[in-house]
Amino acid sequence: MREEPKVTEAVKRLVPWLVAVAFFMESLDTTILNTAVPTVAAALNVAPLSMKSVLTSYTISLAVFIPVSGWVADRFGTRRVFASAIGLFTLGSFLCGISADIHLLVACRILQGCGGAMMVPVGRLTVVRTFAKSELIRAMSFVAIPALIGPMLGPLAGGLIVGYLHWRVIFFVNLPIGLVGLYMVYRHLPDFRAGHSAPLDVVGFILFGSGIAILSYVLEVFGETSLSGREVASLLTISFALLFGYVWHARTESKPLLHLSLFRLRTLRCAVAGGFVTRLGAGGMPFLLPLLYQVGLGYTAVQSGLLIMPQPIAAMTLKMTMPRILARFGYRRVLLVNTILLGMLIALFSTVGPQTSVFMIVAQAFTFGFLSSLQYTSMNTLVYSDVPARETSQASTIASTSQQMSLSFGVAAASLTAAIFIPDRFHSDATQMIHGTHEAFVVLGAMTVLSAAVFSMLRQTDGANVSQHGTD
Numbered sequence: 001m002r003e004e005p006k007v008t009e010a011v012k013r014l015v016p017w018l019v020a021v022a023f024f025m026e027s028l029d030t031t032i033l034n035t036a037v038p039t040v041a042a043a044l045n046v047a048p049l050s051m052k053s054v055l056t057s058y059t060i061s062l063a064v065f066i067p068v069s070g071w072v073a074d075r076f077g078t079r080r081v082f083a084s085a086i087g088l089f090t091l092g093s094f095l096c097g098i099s100a101d102i103h104l105l106v107a108c109r110i111l112q113g114c115g116g117a118m119m120v121p122v123g124r125l126t127v128v129r130t131f132a133k134s135e136l137i138r139a140m141s142f143v144a145i146p147a148l149i150g151p152m153l154g155p156l157a158g159g160l161i162v163g164y165l166h167w168r169v170i171f172f173v174n175l176p177i178g179l180v181g182l183y184m185v186y187r188h189l190p191d192f193r194a195g196h197s198a199p200l201d202v203v204g205f206i207l208f209g210s211g212i213a214i215l216s217y218v219l220e221v222f223g224e225t226s227l228s229g230r231e232v233a234s235l236l237t238i239s240f241a242l243l244f245g246y247v248w249h250a251r252t253e254s255k256p257l258l259h260l261s262l263f264r265l266r267t268l269r270c271a272v273a274g275g276f277v278t279r280l281g282a283g284g285m286p287f288l289l290p291l292l293y294q295v296g297l298g299y300t301a302v303q304s305g306l307l308i309m310p311q312p313i314a315a316m317t318l319k320m321t322m323p324r325i326l327a328r329f330g331y332r333r334v335l336l337v338n339t340i341l342l343g344m345l346i347a348l349f350s351t352v353g354p355q356t357s358v359f360m361i362v363a364q365a366f367t368f369g370f371l372s373s374l375q376y377t378s379m380n381t382l383v384y385s386d387v388p389a390r391e392t393s394q395a396s397t398i399a400s401t402s403q404q405m406s407l408s409f410g411v412a413a414a415s416l417t418a419a420i421f422i423p424d425r426f427h428s429d430a431t432q433m434i435h436g437t438h439e440a441f442v443v444l445g446a447m448t449v450l451s452a453a454v455f456s457m458l459r460q461t462d463g464a465n466v467s468q469h470g471t472d
Helices: 009-043 048-076 078-097 102-130 133-147 149-164 174-188 202-221 229-252 260-264 266-282 285-296 301-308 310-317 319-351 358-382 389-420 430-450
Strands: none
Touching (some): 009 048, 009 078, 009 174, 009 285, 048 202, 048 285, 048 389, 078 174, 102 389, 133 319, 149 301, 202 389, 260 266, 260 389, 266 319, 266 389, 266 430, 285 301, 285 319, 285 389, 285 430, 319 430, 389 430
């Protein structure tokens, strides 16, 4: 039996803000680093495209360790796990800031990922368990508003830091935020936990984690490695064998690491599968845009940050309109239309060049911020539409794992696509960088549009218990 803490109205008001601390730290950390990629690459004597290992190592770590987050939260309680995750993430940030080479930086990013693997999904799980389904969209939207301050400040802060201070400071800004968050969580976060939790599926964790880690490694080094084609093929074969082994194991295990039986729910299946493909396209944008603006168009890090700022500003400004949009049109219509528009807009960034006005760039960034935020809010809340209360931990784990995998693969796909069209990534000039990123935008946009096919399988009434949307 689950021991539920008392959820008062005061707790409901506090939980979104406490969870937002974690979301703020992670989003601030990521967006600051994206803007600083060219500067950090120069300081560490590596090519800018090679910096994707620093970005993807964090998200790979998330994908590997997120699957155990639901079990750990049920076993030890959301408050203890959430606080420990914030502490580990803060420690990893400090170590990243004192790293002397790219290999050590990657290792410390993995440590950050271990903290983030518990921090974000357990925070989201706390929100899901605190609020009724009819309140979920508004609660999730409210959580995202303060969290979006991170992306809003990140690009500009990253530009100012690398322009006037030192790139290492981009990691140190997490320290005071983490300490304040740690104090607030221990004081106010409700402690949801299971009265009895099944043993951890160790075999499943080894099979799934190893398969995902190997697959992510191959995608990361593909195109810039001394591995032969046969060796790459062998690694891919091992990865797929491990993942298929997990699927077989999950069918026979009574308490598997990930409850794949939840994919029988159409709403969860469409939200996870469609969200995976969508993020493959949109997930590469934060990596490509600073390269286009700084290396291709010659903007400074500060100017690049200012050009990216309209995205989170739009998402934050228009966030509270999203529950009304979903209530008016329903999940199926919103996801079908918005996915196609989002893909077309991503491809439209391929028209940004030296002659493009700043006004046009800002307009595209603002529109992208709104469309992507509506997309993510819709997909993230649809996951829980038909999930029984006792399975919310598993649903949150599955959704978070898929999300982080797709974002990691999205960065790898963006980097690989751009590299294909750049003859020499170590000595490429501005024209070649512009051409490579333009081609990558077209490919990512097409991938995003394709994900609309998944959302077409939804019914018009799907998600009505979350959006309060009924039949037409």
